[in-house]
Amino acid sequence: MPTQTRAPQLASAGKALLLPMAIDCLVLGAGQEVGKSCAVVTINGKRIMFDCGMHMGYLDRRRYPDFSRVAPDGDFDGALDCVVITHFHLDHVGALPYFTEVCGYRGPIYMTYPTKALAPLMLEDYRKVMVERRGEEEQFTTENIADCMKKVIAVDLKQTVQVDSELQIRAYYAGHVIGAAMFYAKVGDSALVYTGDYNMTPDRHLGAAQIDRLQLDLLITESTYATTVRDSKYTREREFLMAVHKCVAGGGKVLIPTFALGRAQELCMLLDDYWERMNLNVPIYFSAGLTIQANMYYKMLINWTSQKVKETYVTRNPFDFKNVRSFDRSMIDSPGPCVLFATPGMISGGFSLEVFKNWAPSEINLVTLPG
Known part of the structure; x- marks a missing residue:
């Protein structure tokens, strides 16, 4: 069931959630686990799915988020206002072709330009390894991947996108991999930020994550290595x-x-x-x-x-x-x-x-x- 909180609280694990009153958050993956990132947030009546990943450790129904909890009647278009993907890694985008082409979601999907370019390569490589080399049951076809990507709307960094008359989203640089983004969403007076993986230390080919100073009601942040102290x-x-x-x-x-x-x-x-x-x-x-x-x-x-x-x-x-x-x-x-x-x-x-x-x-x- 969606959770509705009446006081801020923190839930640690693969994702850390700071939940304010009157915002529902349904965690379908990456809550107290690493993999299958997927969180459905309802904010001022608007419902957004952040990430649609697969769990690489399972080959059964646990591989994908339980989409039936999003729309028990199967009407995913009526249940969601949009889907937002943070980056091209399979634990964040791996279930998307299944969700659109098998489950039937037809609504808007947003991701950055590099993510839209590189996600199909990751998805097709995964399909080849699982089906052609390991003989696993095919979850989605090459055509499914292509058709899924046709539904994607690419966005640029700090570009404010008006999803509808009430909901707007904006992407911020996250580091991690090329094209990775943290997403800001606002509906009326309420706002949230959802991050996939991000990196605060620049490396040889990517810069550190950057985001504006924002007034938020909800923060959902990746926290996989939050308590890990590593060498320089x-x-x-x-x-x-x-x-x-x-x-x-x-x-x-x-x-x-x-x-x-x-x-x-x-x-x-x-x-x-x-x-x-x-x-x-x-x-x-x-x-x-x-x-x-x-x-x-x-x-x-x-x-x-x-x-x-x-x-x-x-x-x-x-x-x-x-x-x-x-x-x-x-x-x-x-x-x-x-x-x-x-x-x-x-x-x-x-x-x-x-x-x-x-x-x-x-x-x-x-x-x-x-x-």
Whole structure:
């Protein structure tokens, strides 16, 4: 049942909720768990679904949010005023084609331009891995993904969008991955902000999250690592580089299972720069396919990156990596040291698992999990 609170309270876990009086919030995923982000908020009579993700740890009905709780009669258009997607990761957008093309939601969907460009790549890659390689039951087709994306309305940062005469939304830069946004929504005198993942520390290719000073009645924020104290970014990067360098110097191969969008580009930039400084000739590879497409989009979406990347772009595109090249499946057993980025990041199947099985028996090789 939707929750209606009469005093502010905080619920911690995958999402932290600060709920004021007279606002209903139905959490369908990422409440006290990581994955399947989906929250339906009713504010002054307007009902908004924030994110529509899947849970990567389940293959049964728990994979998707329980959409029957949104509209028991199946009339999703009548039950929702809009859907808002924060970024392209599957735990935030993975259930969207199922919701629109199978459940039948036909209302407006909002996301940023990069998210609209990159989400179909993530969804199609997931479909291929699950259906064509693992033989799982097909949840949605390639055509479903394309038809779903046709319904999406792309928005720019800080662009105020009038969904209807009463409801307006606005996107703010969230860092995390290219195109990720925090969304502000206002109905009458009531306002809220919903965040997916965000990053307050700039990295090599993205800036830190930025948002205006706002008067809010409700804040729903990602809080997965809220209580985690980690070493400095410099320390973590240095340990990573030292481990990789030690392995290849000893003739070993380094497998870096990673998601093709976001972390792969960040680590490619880190290693490419280190290889230049250390004058290393060991090849760095990334598995072909999705990552190649991703890098192409990253080059096109340079305005969504950090200020440093934009300044570098004047002389060269920082996503044209000097020391990184494509990897062919036939090269798995090739002799000599190398570094390989392979998807998926959780080694649950696909190419990264295939490479892991081939390289794991040798003690001189290394697998590093960047998350």
